[in-house]
Amino acid sequence: MMLLSIAYRNIWRNPVRSLVVIGSMVLGIWGGTFIVGFFTGMTQQQLEDMLRQEVSHVQFHGEGFLDQFDATDTLRATPQLTSALAADPRVEAYSARVAAVGLIASARLTTGGMVVGINPEAESAVTQLDARILEGDLFASDRPHQVVIGARLAERLKVGIRNKIVVTLPDRNGEMVSTALRVSGIYRERAAAKAGAKIYLPADAMAGLLGIGEARHEVAVYARDLAAVKGMAAEYAAEWEGDLVRPWNEISPELRLISESYDQYVLIIIAIILLALLFGIVNTMLMAVLERTRELGVLMAVGLTRVKVFWMILLETVMIGSLGGPLGLLIAWATITWTGSHGLDLSMYAESLEAYGLSTRVFPVLDASGYVQILVMVVAASLIAALFPALHAIRLKPMDAIRSQ
Numbered sequence: 001m002m003l004l005s006i007a008y009r010n011i012w013r014n015p016v017r018s019l020v021v022i023g024s025m026v027l028g029i030w031g032g033t034f035i036v037g038f039f040t041g042m043t044q045q046q047l048e049d050m051l052r053q054e055v056s057h058v059q060f061h062g063e064g065f066l067d068q069f070d071a072t073d074t075l076r077a078t079p080q081l082t083s084a085l086a087a088d089p090r091v092e093a094y095s096a097r098v099a100a101v102g103l104i105a106s107a108r109l110t111t112g113g114m115v116v117g118i119n120p121e122a123e124s125a126v127t128q129l130d131a132r133i134l135e136g137d138l139f140a141s142d143r144p145h146q147v148v149i150g151a152r153l154a155e156r157l158k159v160g161i162r163n164k165i166v167v168t169l170p171d172r173n174g175e176m177v178s179t180a181l182r183v184s185g186i187y188r189e190r191a192a193a194k195a196g197a198k199i200y201l202p203a204d205a206m207a208g209l210l211g212i213g214e215a216r217h218e219v220a221v222y223a224r225d226l227a228a229v230k231g232m233a234a235e236y237a238a239e240w241e242g243d244l245v246r247p248w249n250e251i252s253p254e255l256r257l258i259s260e261s262y263d264q265y266v267l268i269i270i271a272i273i274l275l276a277l278l279f280g281i282v283n284t285m286l287m288a289v290l291e292r293t294r295e296l297g298v299l300m301a302v303g304l305t306r307v308k309v310f311w312m313i314l315l316e317t318v319m320i321g322s323l324g325g326p327l328g329l330l331i332a333w334a335t336i337t338w339t340g341s342h343g344l345d346l347s348m349y350a351e352s353l354e355a356y357g358l359s360t361r362v363f364p365v366l367d368a369s370g371y372v373q374i375l376v377m378v379v380a381a382s383l384i385a386a387l388f389p390a391l392h393a394i395r396l397k398p399m400d401a402i403r404s405q
Contacts, residue, residue, distance in 0.1 A: 003308060007315035010288070018320065021284045025277055025324025025378075026331065032273030033332035033374055036266050037364035041340065043262055045362065047255060053127050055252045056220035057229045058236070061244040065217050069101045071172040074215035076242050084239075085221060090232050092224045093125035096216040098206045102169035104149075104199060106157035113153065113197030115167055117206030126222045129187060129200070136161040136185035139202055147181035148200040150189040156197075159183055167199070172211045179209055270374055274381040281385035285317055289389045296393055297402040306394040313390035314383070321382030328378075329371055336364045 011018050051057060060081065065073035075081060078096060085094045098117030103110055120138045124130035129148075130138050139146050147165060149157075159165060161183055168178040181201065189198075207213060223229050233247035249256035289296070296309060343361045 003312050003315060007312050007319060010292075010312075010316055011319055014288070017284060017288075021281065021320055022324040022327075024280055025321065026328040028273055028277045029325060029328025029374070029378060030332045030335070032270055033329060033366065033371070034335050034364065035273075036269055036370060036374070037332070037336040037340070037366040038344070038362060039265065039269065040262075040366055040370070041364040042362050043258060044365065047258060050252065050255055051248055052222070053132075055248045055255060056126055057223040057226065057248050058221040058233045059246050059251055060219040060221070060236070060240070061246075062217055063242055063244055065099075066244070069099070071100060071170060071210045071212060071217075074212055074217055075219065076240065078214060078216040078219075081219060081240060081243075084236075085219070088232075090223055090225065090228050092222050093122065094219055094221045095119065095122040095126040096203070096219045097123075098203050098210065098212065099217045100169045100206075100210065102167055104153070104157070104197065105166045105168070106159050106163070108158040109156060111153075111156065111197060113199060115169060115199055115201065115206065117201045117203035119203050123200070126220050132188045133185050134188050136183070138185050138200075140184055143182070143184060145179065145181050145205070146184040146202065148185040148187055149183060150198060151186050152189055153197045153199065154183070154186050161186065165199075167201075169210065171209065177209055266370075270377055274377055277378075278381045278385045281317060281320065281382065282388055284320075285313065285386060285389035286392065288316070289313065289393050293396065294402055296396055297399070300396070301399070301402065310390045310394050313393050314386045317382050317386035317389070318379070321378060325375060325378040325382070329375060333366075333371065336366050339364045 060075060062073040062075045064070065082094065082096055085091050095118060100115050101112065102115045104113045104115070105111075118129075120130070124138070133148070134151055136148075138148060147167070149159075149165070154160065157165060163183050164180055165183065166178055166180050168176055171177045187200075203216070207215070223232060229247050230249075233245055237245040249259070300306065300309060340363050343363045345361055
């Protein structure tokens with residue numbers, strides 16, 4: 001108890017210096033924690049966007065379809081599969097698709113691309129396609145022969161709403177079939193999307209064009225819980241042997257890399273911030289020890305053991321850390337909570353962010369374990385910072401310390 005009292009008084013013998021150190025800790029921890037929250041929110045948003053709009057959680061394909069995109073490589077039993085998915089409580093939404101690679105032509109240009117037949121309601125539940133419509137609508141019910149295309153493809157083809165394009169595809173017999181379609185909607189693509197040009201037709205119309213009836217080439221599944229995806233994919237792969245069943249981390253290695261390396265990135269960010277704080281604390285405490293050399297010599301001369309001197313210096317450092325650390329975390333929590341609910345508008349960097357598939361509005365987030373992790377690292381950094389000044393103090397010889405100027 002005596003050491004605690006002495007350590008507390010020593011901190012406030014020079015209040016300006018102590019407040020500067022505490023203030024620097026508050027700012028450093030606030031800044032570091034907010035950066036972690038910002039990075040966490042941006043990473044989670046990127047994963048969510050890519051999973052929603054491109055990858056989904058689980059994909060089913062007919063065996064061999066991804067090798068040749070042959071119209072005959074359909075799923076073994078599409079109706080039975082979709083019925084099983086509809087009854088599975090782990091599945092939030094699924095979309096059964098007809099897919100083919102073909103030619104897309106306007107009066108100005110002909111290009112290759114992926115042509116996908118969809119049910120609009122099911123597809124919107126998985127990829128939120130309806131929310132990304134910029135112009136027009138997603139297959140108006142009163143118009144036949146409709147197509148929805150991406151904004152960049154529309155610009156290349158020089159077409160707009162109600163303009164016509166011609167799509168040419170190989171059917172199940174290998175014969176090339178063509179159909180004229182009118183643009184009913186233009187959707188916003190992800191700038192970093194891998195798939196390139198992709199257009200959407202009603203699934204029944206495209207299945208009729210290819211001559212495959214009720215069969216489908218792929219089914220995209222969005223699960224309620226990301227943690228359950230791996231087990232769910234393994235179960236369906238065993239049950240639907242003969243179809244290709246893959247979870248998101250096998251479909252997209254880059255997404256798996258982002259997810260797996262996230263914790264390491266966070267630790268690096270925190271470590272850099274705490275390293276800077278550590279040197280600041282070491283410098284301050286060492287200066288405090290040097291200024292009190294004669295006083296420490298007197299204390300040791302009258303019976304204060306070196307172990308108690310060591311603990312006194314350690315307690316002073318921990319007290320400073322215990323004041324600056326929680327206060328910095330409290331301010332960081334308030335900042336992350338507010339910005340997490342309102343978002344940070346980064347539209348001035350829209351072009352650069354969209355090139356990497358990032359949203360222009362970021363919602364920082366950090367869970368309770370993140371705050372605990374940072375607090376533990378702050379306490380550890382304070383203890384480490386105290387070691388050098390404390391070791392310097394216990395090496396002093398009482399008589400030499402008393403005679404020092």
